[in-house]
Amino acid sequence: MKTVKVYGPGCARCATTEKMVKEAAAxxxxxxxxxxxxxxxxxxxxxxxxxxxxxxxxxxxxAGGLPDAAKLESWIGA
Amino acid sequence: xxxxxxxLVPLRGAPDWLWYVGVPVVGVVLxxxxxxxxxxxxxxxxxxxxxxxSHTGExxxxxxxxxxxxxxxxxxxxxxxxxxxxxxxPEKTRAILAGKRQVWGYPLAALLGVLTPFCSxxxxxxxxxxxxAGIPLGVTxxxxxxxxxxxxxxxxxxxxxxxxxxxxxYLVFGFTIAxxxxxxxxRMRLERYLQDWVRELNAGPVGDLPEERLSLVDRLKIGxxxxxxxxxxxxxxxxxxxxIGAAIHxxxxxxxxxxxxxxxxxxxxxxxxxxxVPMYTNAAGVIPIVEALLGKxxxxxxxxxxxxxxxxxxxxxxxxxxxxxxxxxxAIFIAVVSAGILATGYLFNFLL
Numbered sequence: 001m002k003t004v005k006v007y008g009p010g011c012a013r014c015a016t017t018e019k020m021v022k023e024a025a026a027x028x029x030x031x032x033x034x035x036x037x038x039x040x041x042x043x044x045x046x047x048x049x050x051x052x053x054x055x056x057x058x059x060x061x062x063a064g065g066l067p068d069a070a071k072l073e074s075w076i077g078a
Numbered sequence: 079x080x081x082x083x084x085x086l087v088p089l090r091g092a093p094d095w096l097w098y099v100g101v102p103v104v105g106v107v108l109x110x111x112x113x114x115x116x117x118x119x120x121x122x123x124x125x126x127x128x129x130x131x132s133h134t135g136e137x138x139x140x141x142x143x144x145x146x147x148x149x150x151x152x153x154x155x156x157x158x159x160x161x162x163x164x165x166x167x168p169e170k171t172r173a174i175l176a177g178k179r180q181v182w183g184y185p186l187a188a189l190l191g192v193l194t195p196f197c198s199x200x201x202x203x204x205x206x207x208x209x210x211a212g213i214p215l216g217v218t219x220x221x222x223x224x225x226x227x228x229x230x231x232x233x234x235x236x237x238x239x240x241x242x243x244x245x246x247x248y249l250v251f252g253f254t255i256a257x258x259x260x261x262x263x264x265r266m267r268l269e270r271y272l273q274d275w276v277r278e279l280n281a282g283p284v285g286d287l288p289e290e291r292l293s294l295v296d297r298l299k300i301g302x303x304x305x306x307x308x309x310x311x312x313x314x315x316x317x318x319x320x321x322i323g324a325a326i327h328x329x330x331x332x333x334x335x336x337x338x339x340x341x342x343x344x345x346x347x348x349x350x351x352x353x354x355v356p357m358y359t360n361a362a363g364v365i366p367i368v369e370a371l372l373g374k375x376x377x378x379x380x381x382x383x384x385x386x387x388x389x390x391x392x393x394x395x396x397x398x399x400x401x402x403x404x405x406x407x408x409a410i411f412i413a414v415v416s417a418g419i420l421a422t423g424y425l426f427n428f429l430l
Contacts, residue, residue, distance in 0.1 A: 011199040040401050041275060044206035049168040051200040064167060064195075 002032045002076065007043045007053035007063075014038075017052040017066060024072045032076060097295045105154070112150055119143035137328025144320045144366055148235060149313065152362055153305050155234035160304030163195040164297040168204050170194075175221070176211045181261070187217045188256040191224030198226075198394075202401050206276060215272075216264015223415060224256035227390040231308075232361030239369040244378070247426070252386065255418035262414055271407035315363035323366035332375050339376035346380045347423035351416055354387030364388045378430055383423030391415055 004021050008014025018036055025032040037043055046055065050064030054075070061075045092100075123130065123139040130139065171190045175183060196204055201222065208218045228249060237245040269277065292300075326335075339346055357364075364385055371381050396408055403411070 007203075009199050009202065011197065013197075013199075040202040040206070043203045044210070047207075049172065049200070049204050049207035050196060051203060063169070 002030060003035065003057055004032050004076065005035045005037050005046070005055045007037045007046055007048045007055070008051040009040060009043070010038050011051070013066060014052040017054065020067060020069065020072060021054065021076070024069065024076050028073060028077045030076055094293075094295050097298050101298055108150055108154065112147070115143060115147050119146070133328045135328075137324040140327040140370070141320055141324040144239070144323065144369075145317065147238065148316050148320060148362065148366060149309070151235055151238040152231060152309055152312070152316065155230055156305050156308045157301040159230040160195075160301035161297045163193060164292060164300045166190070166194045168194055168196050168200075168207065171221070172208055172211050172213065175208070175213045175217060183214065183217045184220045184257045184260045184264070185253075187213075187220040187260065188224035188228075188253055191221040191256065192228050192230070194221075194225070196225065198398060201395070201398055205399070205402050209272075209276065214264050215268055216260045216262075218260075219263045219411065220256050220260025223259055223390060224253065226361075226392075226395075227256055227386065228252040229361055229389070231312075232365060232385075232389055235362060235365040236368070239365055240372060244372075244382075247378075248382065248385070251382070251422045252390070255386070255390075255415065255422065259414045259418050263411065266410065268407055268410065271404045271410070273402050273404060276402045312360060312362045315359050316366070319359065319363035320366040323370035326367065326370040327373060330374060335371070335374040335376055339371060339380045346377065347383050347420055347427065350380050350384035350423065351387045351419055354384045355391045355412070355416070356393055357388045358392055358394060359388060361389050377427045379423040379426030379428070382426055383419050386419045386422065387416065390419070 002025075004025075006014060006018045006021060008017065014036070018034060021032070021034055025034075037046070043051065043053070046053065047060060048063050052066075053063040054061050054067060054072075056075050056078075062071075119139065119142045122142045123135065126135070126138050128134045128138065130136075171194045174190065175187055205218060205222070208221070209215060233245055233249055236248055337343070339350070368381055368385050371384075372378070391412060396412070399408060
């Protein structure tokens with residue numbers, strides 16, 4: 001089980017990112033626990049300045065803008 | 079300006095050569111079409127059963143000409159800006175500004191505020207990221223003021239609709255206000271008016287992401303996505319703005335405009351600011367109004383003050399910043415920026 005966190009204060013882009021993460025996980029057949037972090041303080045503590053940010057198992061892999069679908073699969077699948 | 083996106087499907091499938099050919103071709107077609115807007119709009123206006131020189135005829139002509147013009151300009155500007163901004167990111171900007179305590183940190187921050195892509199929904203994490211990296215509060219403010227104030231959308235529309243002279247004046251003064259206001263705010267030692275948790279916060283190191291290598295085609299794609307996102311979001315504001323502009327253009331008598339927004343009335347500049355701050359629209363919505371106001375003889379200083387306060391100081395932005403700034407700090411921030419806007423307004427009413 002991988003833990004994926006999506007950092008974002010709740011803009012439409014962040015919701016889309018969350019959806020993309022779930023879709024990528026379903027496509028790869030990887031079990032993921034997706035957590036959405038919306039609190040500004042926690043977002044900042046994670047070192048994210050441009051949202052949405054994504055971390056996989058505690059490691060930040062993406063910040064700012066929608067992730068590229070192919071890259072997203074490589075982060076989750078790795 | 080709040081930039082949010084709906085379901086964006088990344089553009090895929092098109093081979094690289096199509097991008098290299100397609101982008102210039104679309105550019106040339108839009109340019110040629112842009113040159114024909116006056117005859118096209120006059121032709122459309124003539125379809126309406128009203129006299130061309132009546133109030134209604136004037137308003138229709140203004141609307142029919144401005145809508146395609148603004149939307150085309152907006153598309154071009156957002157595309158070019160999107161591509162240019164792909165070379166910048168908040169993380170890089172933070173690295174550049176961190177430790178710059180010298181005076182020229184302020185103009186540099188203002189410049190980067192214009193070039194760095196960020197959406198107002200992430201201004202809180204960005205603010206914390208800056209402050210916790212040791213970037214002085216005043217420099218951070220210069221960055222945050224310049225972003226919306228001297229946005230490329232506003233400048234480009236101003237250039238297209240009102241002329242290069244006023245666009246240049248706006249650029250120079252918007253930039254100066256962002257720099258000077260940041261400097262003054264920095265001198266006021268306002269750190270104690272941050273929300274408590276921000277002061278105590280020792281934010282983690284910014285995530286060390288490997289820098290993405292983008293090809294030129296990737297950057298062009300970013301430009302196109304920006305167009306879909308921003309134009310898709312602001313077109314309604316543009317229509318409303320042009321509608322109001324058309325109504326002013328067609329119906330408001332010039333004598334009345336001169337009385338309310340002329341340079342003679344000393345109170346017109348502060349009144350413009352008081353009206354402008356709570357107005358929530360964006361550059362694309364307000365500039366058609368500005369075009370109509372100036373056309374009717376409104377004083378330049380008053381109009382500039384109105385435009386700047388609408389664009390640079392917005393209530394929703396303040397509400398977002400309330401998470402990190404105390405009300406007192408927000409009040410000081412608004413006061414300092416408004417003072418700069420007032421000074422600009424009076425200066426131009428006095429000079430012209």
